[in-house]
Structures are given as C-alpha cells and as structure tokens.
Amino acid sequence: MSLLSTRVSFLLLLSAFELCFGFSRGQSLDATPGTREKLALLPMELTDVSTQEGSQLLVAFAAALGESKRFDVLVNSTSAANTVRALAEAGKALGANKVVHVRVVRRKGLYVLSIRLVSVDGASLLYSERVDYSGEFNSFLSEVIPEQARKLSKAHLDAKTPWAKAAFLFGGCLGAILWILWHFRRKNVRGKNMITVSEE
Helix, strand or coil: CCHHHHHHHHHHHHHHHHHHHHHHHHHCCCCCCCCCEEEEECCCEEECCCHHHHHHHHHHHHHHHHHCCCEEEEECCCCCCCCHHHHHHHHHHHCCCEEEEEEEEEECCEEEEEEEEEECCCCEEEEEEEEEEECCHHHHHHHHHHHHHHHHHHCCCCCCCCHHHHHHHHHHHHHHHHHHHHHHHHHHHHHHHHHHHHHC
C-alpha cells in the first residue's frame, strides 16, 4: 500500500473522529444566543438584615447573574410565599421560566445564605444551595453573593440530551470509522498479496 494512500486513510479517520466528538462537545452547551430563559428574581427574604442592605445584596446578585448571558433576569418587587409551588405560581404570573428565591439570615456575625431555583413548568426544585459565611457585610456583599450567583449561572439544571439525535449521530460516526478501517485493512491485504505474487 502506498504512503499516499496510508496518509489519506489516516486523515479520513481523523476527520471522522473530529466530526463526531466535536459535534458532541457543541451539543453540550446549555444555551445559545437567542434562547435565554426568563429568570424572575424575587425580593430576598431577610432576617436581621436591614432593607437597605437587602437592596444592595439583591442588586449584586442580579448583576452577577446577568454576567453569564444565560438568563434574562427580571428583578421583581412582588414577594411570594417561599414554598416551591407558590414560587412557581409567582414566576408564571411574571411570564418567567424559572424563579430564584434567596434568603439571608444574620446571626451574630454569621450570614446564612440559602438559594433555591424553581422551574415554573411543573413547579419543581432545580437547584438548592446553602452557604454559611462568618465575616463582615462588605465582604459578604462583594465576594460571597456574586460568587454564588455565578455558580448558579453555571449549574447544570434541566438541560435535556437529544437522545434520538445523539444515537443517530453515534451510529453514523461509528459506521464511517468502521468503513474507513475496513477499507484500510482491505488495501493493506491486497498490497501484501501483490507482493507475494511478484516474488513467485
């Protein structure tokens, strides 16, 4: 088998791998431009935290959420009960896909931050996080709140895998790879037979 044929077969095989696995990586993205979900951010539930401090925390949380470009954040002034069903109903009334509820409790220098994300469709809890922070309010505002908002933005929530498309793609890629390997082996065997005949 010629060196040129070997290189062509290798390049075809490499291209098939890149096509399959490159496409799979592209399909794993949670959001693409124009497909952002509407996320309602309700007023924070505060305990031993002033209204002014609560407003600062809300603004910082909303700003960090908006950085990801994953959601269209709707900051709303209407409070709702903190049950999952009540939050889902509040989100539905606002025309949102998801609702985030944040609770901040201060206990003698300890801040307890609780974050929940609820899906309006089906009234299901998608994300829940609790952080206990011992420190000053300014650090809590400038470090902890943005960090947790960004963590929520990057969380794998209810993204669905297109199994039918993935199975079809996998089958097609596997078939292409096997055909290339079979073709490569067939040419290799034929080349060896030709060498044997010429030696006789």
